[in-house]
Amino acid sequence: NAGVTQTPKFQVLKTGQSMTLQCAQDMNHEYMSWYRQDPGMGLRLIHYSVGAGITDQGEVPNGYNVSRSTTEDFPLRLLSAAPSQTSVYFCASSYSGRVAFFGQGTRLTVV
Amino acid sequence: QKEVEQDPGPLSVPEGAIVSLNCTYSNSAFQYFMWYRQYSRKGPELLMYTYSSGNKEDGRFTAQVDKSSKYISLFIRDSQPSDSATYLCAILRDSNYQLIWGAGTKLIIKP
Numbered sequence: 001n002a003g004v005t006q007t008p009k010f011q012v013l014k015t016g017q018s019m020t021l022q023c024a025q026d027m028n029h030e031y032m033s034w035y036r037q038d039p040g041m042g043l044r045l046i047h048y049s050v051g052a053g054i055t056d057q058g059e060v061p062n063g064y065n066v067s068r069s070t071t072e073d074f075p076l077r078l079l080s081a082a083p084s085q086t087s088v089y090f091c092a093s094s095y096s097g098r099v100a101f102f103g104q105g106t107r108l109t110v111v
Numbered sequence: 112q113k114e115v116e117q118d119p120g121p122l123s124v125p126e127g128a129i130v131s132l133n134c135t136y137s138n139s140a141f142q143y144f145m146w147y148r149q150y151s152r153k154g155p156e157l158l159m160y161t162y163s164s165g166n167k168e169d170g171r172f173t174a175q176v177d178k179s180s181k182y183i184s185l186f187i188r189d190s191q192p193s194d195s196a197t198y199l200c201a202i203l204r205d206s207n208y209q210l211i212w213g214a215g216t217k218l219i220i221k222p
Binding site: 094102 | 117143153155156199201207209210214215
């Protein structure tokens with residue numbers, strides 16, 4: 001039972017490049033979320049999903065897209081990377097919304 | 112005003128001390144309150160959660176909710192250097208089952 005797996009762990013992008021952060025969970029959770037964590041700002045919700053085929057925007061969705069074609073996977077796409085998107089990204093899954101299980105994070109630097 | 116406020120610290124205490132970590136919140140309708148612990152370069156992990164008011168104890172950790180004051184606390188007894196981490200409070204927003212996060216308090220336990 002791997003829990004929540006995020007790839008890659010580290011990434012450096014040039015401004016304007018696009019990429020996809022991968023997230024997979026093996027706990028059959030309906031709820032999945034993407035957060036970014038910046039110093040002094042805590043966790044900010046980017047996008048979330050309450051089940052396959054259903055996604056919604058969080059607090060800071062601009063510049064990011066998501067899709068949820070299966071229960072297990074919830075990829076986050078950066079459309080055109082900007083330095084302001086330099087951050088640590090966490091994926092989380094939950095069976096009730098209350099108890100979230102997090103991945104180990106992806107450290108992204110945009111230069 | 113933020114929905115959840117948390118002092119980012121750092122809070123530095125000697126080993127063996129009792130630690131008190133706190134958050135305040137704005138919406139009296141909130142019912143589920145969580146504490147997560149995050150070690151450096153790791154994802155947050157659930158430490159404790161409580162429903163409505165009262166105390167909940169788990170080993171050296173006690174979570175307390177005072178709904179009249181809209182104040183939640185985490186107490187750590189006999190603190191250990193291994194407790195050094197960032198502690199984040201989180202509250203469930205019932206309307207969309209998403210978590211609202213405090214900024215996190217960095218705790219340092221000095222041997």
